[in-house]
Amino acid sequence: MLCLKHWGLNKEDDYYKGNETMGKERLVELIDNTIEVEKNFHTVGGNNSGIPAVDEIHDTAEFQEWLAEVLFELENLPDSKKPGYLFETINILKHSFNGWNDKKDFIEIKGRLAAIKRNINNYYPQEESDKVVFSEKIAKGSVLYTAFEEYVIQKQVGQGGNGTVFQAKNTSNELYAIKVISRNTPREKLNRFRNEIYFCMNHEHKNIVKILDYGAYGDESGYLFYVMPLYDETLRDRIKAGIKAEDSIEIFENILNGLQYAHNQNCFHRDIKPENILFKRGSNQAVIADFGIAHFCEEEIIATVETKKADRLANFQYAAPEQREKGTTVDGRADVYAAGLILNEMFTRKLVAGGNYKRIGEVDEKYDYLDKVFEGLYCQNPNDRLFPVSKILLEIDVRAAEKNANNLKKEEAQKAFVSSNSNVLPVPQVVDLDIEGNELVFTLSGNLPQEWYKILTSESFSHTSCMGYDTHRFSGRNNKVTVGIRVGESDSTIKQIVGYFKSWLPTVTGLYNIRQKQQAEAEFRKQKQAREQEIKRLEDEASLKNMLKDLL
Numbered sequence: 001m002l003c004l005k006h007w008g009l010n011k012e013d014d015y016y017k018g019n020e021t022m023g024k025e026r027l028v029e030l031i032d033n034t035i036e037v038e039k040n041f042h043t044v045g046g047n048n049s050g051i052p053a054v055d056e057i058h059d060t061a062e063f064q065e066w067l068a069e070v071l072f073e074l075e076n077l078p079d080s081k082k083p084g085y086l087f088e089t090i091n092i093l094k095h096s097f098n099g100w101n102d103k104k105d106f107i108e109i110k111g112r113l114a115a116i117k118r119n120i121n122n123y124y125p126q127e128e129s130d131k132v133v134f135s136e137k138i139a140k141g142s143v144l145y146t147a148f149e150e151y152v153i154q155k156q157v158g159q160g161g162n163g164t165v166f167q168a169k170n171t172s173n174e175l176y177a178i179k180v181i182s183r184n185t186p187r188e189k190l191n192r193f194r195n196e197i198y199f200c201m202n203h204e205h206k207n208i209v210k211i212l213d214y215g216a217y218g219d220e221s222g223y224l225f226y227v228m229p230l231y232d233e234t235l236r237d238r239i240k241a242g243i244k245a246e247d248s249i250e251i252f253e254n255i256l257n258g259l260q261y262a263h264n265q266n267c268f269h270r271d272i273k274p275e276n277i278l279f280k281r282g283s284n285q286a287v288i289a290d291f292g293i294a295h296f297c298e299e300e301i302i303a304t305v306e307t308k309k310a311d312r313l314a315n316f317q318y319a320a321p322e323q324r325e326k327g328t329t330v331d332g333r334a335d336v337y338a339a340g341l342i343l344n345e346m347f348t349r350k351l352v353a354g355g356n357y358k359r360i361g362e363v364d365e366k367y368d369y370l371d372k373v374f375e376g377l378y379c380q381n382p383n384d385r386l387f388p389v390s391k392i393l394l395e396i397d398v399r400a401a402e403k404n405a406n407n408l409k410k411e412e413a414q415k416a417f418v419s420s421n422s423n424v425l426p427v428p429q430v431v432d433l434d435i436e437g438n439e440l441v442f443t444l445s446g447n448l449p450q451e452w453y454k455i456l457t458s459e460s461f462s463h464t465s466c467m468g469y470d471t472h473r474f475s476g477r478n479n480k481v482t483v484g485i486r487v488g489e490s491d492s493t494i495k496q497i498v499g500y501f502k503s504w505l506p507t508v509t510g511l512y513n514i515r516q517k518q519q520a521e522a523e524f525r526k527q528k529q530a531r532e533q534e535i536k537r538l539e540d541e542a543s544l545k546n547m548l549k550d551l552l
Contacts, residue, residue, distance in 0.1 A: 024124045027073040030066065031113045037066045038106065057106060058097040061353035067093060068316050068324055070113070075326055077123050086123070089116065138217070144168065144178060144225055146215035151178060151227065163193070163292075167230065176212070180225040183218075190224070196291045197226050203265060207258030209278065209289040231287065235277035235342065239349055245364045247284055248346040251277075253393065254286035255339055260389035262288070263332040268295040270330055272338035273318040274345070295331070317351060318342070321380045333382040336392060340377025343370065352378065369399035397541075405538040408531050423516065425452070427509045428479075430502055435485075440494065442481040442501060452512045453477070461507050466496045471504065 040060040043053050057063045074090050089112045096105035116123070142153045151168040154175075163181040170176060181193050200211035213227040235251065243251070255277060262269060269276075271293050278287045320337035322328040345351050347367065348358040361368025373395050376386035386392045425448075432443035453476045455461065465471065474483045483497065 024120055027070070028117055028120060030070050030073065031117045033066065034110050034113060037063055038110075041103065041106075055103045057102045059354060059356065061351060063097075064353050065316050067097070072316075072324060085112075086116065089113070138164070138166065138180065138223070142217075144215060144217050146213045146227070149213060149227075151176060153178070168227075175230045176227050177230045178225050178227050180217070180223045182223055183216075192292055193224060193226075196294065199265075199267060199291055199294070200228075203261070205258060205261040206285060207254050207287055208261060209287050209291075228289075231278035231289075232281035233279050235274035235279070235286065235346075238279070239274055239345060242349070243346050245347065245367050248343070249367070249370075249396075250284045251286045251346065252339070252343050253396070254284065255288065255342065256336075256389050256392055258286070258288040259332070259335050259339065260393075262291075262294075263335070263389060267291070268330070268332045269335050270294055270323070271318075272335050272342070274342060277342075320382065322382055331382075332389075333385050333387050336377050336385055336387055336389065337379075337382070339392075340374050343377070344374050369403040370396070372399050401538045401541050408534060408538070423520065424513050425449075425509055425516070427506045429505075430498075433498065436482075438484055438487060439482045440485050440497065442498075444479040444481065447478045448476065449512075450477075451515070452508060455511050455515075456481075456504065456508045461504075461511055463500070463504050463507060465500050466493060469493075469497050469500075474501070 038057075040062050041055050041057045042060075044056050071090065071093050074086065074093070077086070089109070092105065092109060092112070096109075138153055138156075140153055140155060144151045144153065149170055151170050154167045154169055157165050157167050157177070163179050163185075166178045166180065168176050168178045181190070183190070185193075197211050197214050200209060201214075204210060209228055211226045211228050215225060217223045217225060238251075255272070259269065259272070269288065269291060271290060272288070276288060276290045278289050279285065316324065318338040318341055320330070320334035323330050323334055341352055344357065344360060347360040347363045347370075350358055359368070360370045360374065373386070373392065376395060377392070379385045386395055426446075428444040428446055428448060430442050431445050434441045434443070456476065457472050457474055459471050463471065468486075469483060474481055476482070481501070483501075485494065485497070
């Protein structure tokens with residue numbers, strides 16, 4: 001399976017659905033989609049709860065995304081094309097849907113949008129086209145040539161507004177992915193394509209996709225293309241399958257490392273999402289792909305791109321708030337906002353929408369410290385976000401160190417000295433007696449440790465015994481104790497042996513418990529000292545990292 005089908009170029013993919021048409025056609029598509037959006041209404045309250053039953057939709061992710069996109073399209077119409085009716089509609093969309101009158105508000109908006117659709121041509125300039133147009137189809141078996149290699153097309157794996165992706169094989173039978181764009185594409189998109197090639201060919205980082213080759217196919221009305229590694233899956237695939245917590249941390253830090261490198265080159269991706277994070281099968285090394293709408297510094301640009309304020313460059317699900325507003329500056333802080341959404345989604349498998357979201361700590365308490373990291377990224381104001389990336393990486397280390405120190409303190413508080421009643425071995429009882437050959441066999445009420453038998457046979461405790469039957473003559477294992485007796489031994493002597501043996505049991509058991517307590521206390525003191533040293537080390541480390549964070 002080829003992960004590049006999720007590069008925002010798959011017709012089944014959410015990104016493609018948001019980018020395959022622009023402007024007028026996109027707005028018509030959104031208006032037509034009101035029927036599906038309306039299915040997200042749900043009833044809140046009622047059923048003797050004391051709260052009146054209300055039909056709500058404002059808190060659903062599907063509605064929020066639809067609303068944001070409709071607003072984007074309406075607000076970015078030329079002012080000369082906005083009659084009063086349109087301004088009123090925008091105002092209702094912005095200030096309604098608070099939960100109490102969602103049904104009424106939605107009915108009014110649905111009617112207004114239907115009226116806008118009927119008069120759609122009045123709102124758009126006559127010249128309006130920003131779609132990739134392919135004049136012919138690249139068939140299976142087509143050969144694409146570069147300066148030193150040739151690639152045979154095997155199959156198409158993705159199609160979208162920014163090009164087509166194919167799986168291809170080179171002359172060494174190695175598989176690659178090839179992204180193709182028509183020469184008939186508007187100049188701005190062609191320039192972005194060229195800048196993407198230049199950046200990814202001239203910068204190498206393990207967490208950024210490498211463009212390996214490029215070329216042209218056909219005549220002046222043909223295609224441009226570039227060649228990249230073929231990956232097996234995307235982060236979207238892994239989220240759907242479920243990701244281990246420790247793997248999520250590793251993947252997130254991989255994404256941050258890739259972003260940090262790009263940002264250090266003054267390159268801002270602006271479309272970070274799970275579909276653009278690629279993996280080889282069995283590896284957690286995340287690779288950031290699709291720099292097609294990235295911002296590059298002047299040194300990295302080989303073709304000038306004019307970005308209009310109204311350009312819709314990213315998908316809305318992972319777009320930062322400033323990417324939804326007209327005329328705002330979008331930089332690396334939008335990338336870390338999207339990365340934060342991905343962090344939470346890897347643990348919860350749900351995309352955050354609004355303030356009522358599932359927290360990482362609810363899924364895995366061990367990693368609840370990451371909720372603080374997420375909060376530092378999920379800020380509506382870009383100036384409030386953790387940035388640059390070095391601050392995020394440091395924040396993760398600080399929060400992890402604090403979590404470890406707190407865990408050790410909890411263990412310290414919970415682990416007290418061994419009390420006189422803890423781990424105390426009860427005095428065993430003799431439950432059976434037998435003669436086997438020339439041995440007297442005692443069966444005890446429970447298995448005893450060998451340390452107990454060592455005390456019994458050591459003669460190191462005060463006791464009384466029969467002549468010739470001192471404690472060193474006894475041996476034992478588990479719950480059996482034996483002692484050899486002389487042939488023809490009298491019944492009275494045997495009774496004395498049994499009586500003395502029973503009298504030893506409390507003394508031996510008492511000595512055993514004292515020694516066990518002493519050993520436990522010594523071990524506890526040793527562990528306590530080690531824990532205190534570790535706590536101090538972690539607190540010192542967290543303090544130092546906090547200081548460094550303040551310096552960034």
